[in-house]
Amino acid sequence: MPSLPNIDTSFLTIFLVDLLNTPSPTGNAEPAVAFVEQMLKQYPELTLSRTRKGALVARWEGQKNDAPRALTAHVDTLGAMVKEIKSNGRLKLSRIGGILLNGVETEGCWVLASRGKKVRGSFMFNDSSSHVHGAAVNETKRSEDNMEVRLDARTTSADETRVLGIRVGDFVVFDPRVEVTEGFVRSRFLDDKACVVCIVAAIKSLHDAGLQPQQTTYFHFSNYEEVGHGASAGIPSEVHELLTVDMAAIGEGQESDEFHASLCIKDSGGPYHHEMSNRLRALADVHGIPFKTDIYPYYASDGEAFWKAGGDVAVALIGPGVDASHNYERTHTEALTATTNWLLAYLLS
Ligand SMILES: [Zn+2]
Numbered sequence: 001m002p003s004l005p006n007i008d009t010s011f012l013t014i015f016l017v018d019l020l021n022t023p024s025p026t027g028n029a030e031p032a033v034a035f036v037e038q039m040l041k042q043y044p045e046l047t048l049s050r051t052r053k054g055a056l057v058a059r060w061e062g063q064k065n066d067a068p069r070a071l072t073a074h075v076d077t078l079g080a081m082v083k084e085i086k087s088n089g090r091l092k093l094s095r096i097g098g099i100l101l102n103g104v105e106t107e108g109c110w111v112l113a114s115r116g117k118k119v120r121g122s123f124m125f126n127d128s129s130s131h132v133h134g135a136a137v138n139e140t141k142r143s144e145d146n147m148e149v150r151l152d153a154r155t156t157s158a159d160e161t162r163v164l165g166i167r168v169g170d171f172v173v174f175d176p177r178v179e180v181t182e183g184f185v186r187s188r189f190l191d192d193k194a195c196v197v198c199i200v201a202a203i204k205s206l207h208d209a210g211l212q213p214q215q216t217t218y219f220h221f222s223n224y225e226e227v228g229h230g231a232s233a234g235i236p237s238e239v240h241e242l243l244t245v246d247m248a249a250i251g252e253g254q255e256s257d258e259f260h261a262s263l264c265i266k267d268s269g270g271p272y273h274h275e276m277s278n279r280l281r282a283l284a285d286v287h288g289i290p291f292k293t294d295i296y297p298y299y300a301s302d303g304e305a306f307w308k309a310g311g312d313v314a315v316a317l318i319g320p321g322v323d324a325s326h327n328y329e330r331t332h333t334e335a336l337t338a339t340t341n342w343l344l345a346y347l348l349s
Contacts, residue, residue, distance in 0.1 A: 004287055004344045005209035012201040020187045023173035025079025025096050029223040032075040036221055043207050051234035054223050062216040067240040070218040072302050073196045074225030077189035080172040089155035090148040093172055097226030101142040103327040108175040116165015121151040183333045190322050190329040195245040198336055202343040213347040222302050231302035232309035241276055241314040244303030247322035255292040256321040258331050261338040264317040267296040269304035273314035280316055283345040290338050318342055
């Protein structure tokens with residue numbers, strides 16, 4: 001078993017911060033797809049292509065070609081859209097994916113106005129003033145119907161807001177609020193940009209060491225995962241197995257943490273491929289990669305999307321532990337390094 005090549009952890013962190021700061025809600029993920037594409041263009045070993053749906057696929061010829069593989073991670077994130085321009089000039093939103101309303105309450109956001117410029121604002125409870133609404137501010141359950149975007153623009157009517165160029169269906173992106181402190185990375189949308197970056201860091205690591213994957217490998221960067229059908233298309237039919245790289249869910253009763261990678265044995269879609277999962281465990285053991293095994297109670301992945309679309313492949317799922325998922329998330333570089341090492345071990349096996 002060869003030892004694993006070095007990981008450029010400062011590259012990993014810088015690229016992650018930049019990717020996190022590139023807004024990419026599902027349906028408008030192109031800026032992040034293009035950003036990853038630009039990064040991968042510098043590796044001549046890769047042949048890049050796009051699916052018609054807009055996902056990015058990078059092919060790397062392996063030493064062998066008898067059992068090609070694919071890895072997938074998603075660049076799209078949670079977000080929102082303008083549902084309604086209200087008579088007070090503010091915006092009612094429709095959520096994209098499972099973003100938590102109380103998780104983004106008071107968060108800064110940009111409205112990507114389709115007929116105008118970006119307009120700044122913040123996402124607020126309708127009755128936010130404690131001095132006007134008293135206990136109701138604390139006690140009312142948040143819903144799409146009682147929250148709104150307060151625009152940083154002089155508008156008090158729907159017509160004035162339309163003059164800004166804002167229309168129903170315009171994307172709204174929340175500030176990721178990225179911070180790196182003591183090895184912790186705190187940001188919205190580490191799901192799944194952290195794993196996209198682990199894959200890119202693994203590619204760089206192989207390239208820098210002059211290595212090549214054992215099997216021909218397709219790296220699939222999905223753009224519709226958060227709504228359930230990301231990798232349902234775009235995985236080439238010659239592929240024998242699919243390694244899904246997505247965050248591990250941390251919380252009470254979970255094994256996963258921010259300092260390990262996790263192997264997901266089962267989630268809402270049922271068990272993953274037993275033999276492939278066992279092979280990944282064995283690889284982690286051989287290379288001393290810190291990992292946990294876990295079950296995610298409310299979770300689905302792009303690997304299962306491909307299975308449900310008829311993909312006849314083995315599917316497994318690994319990824320770094322991410323605290324407070326779909327909320328204000330956090331992980332640690334130890335989990336990112338463990339995940340990247342695991343990818344390297346797999347690619348070289
Ligand atoms: Zn995810």
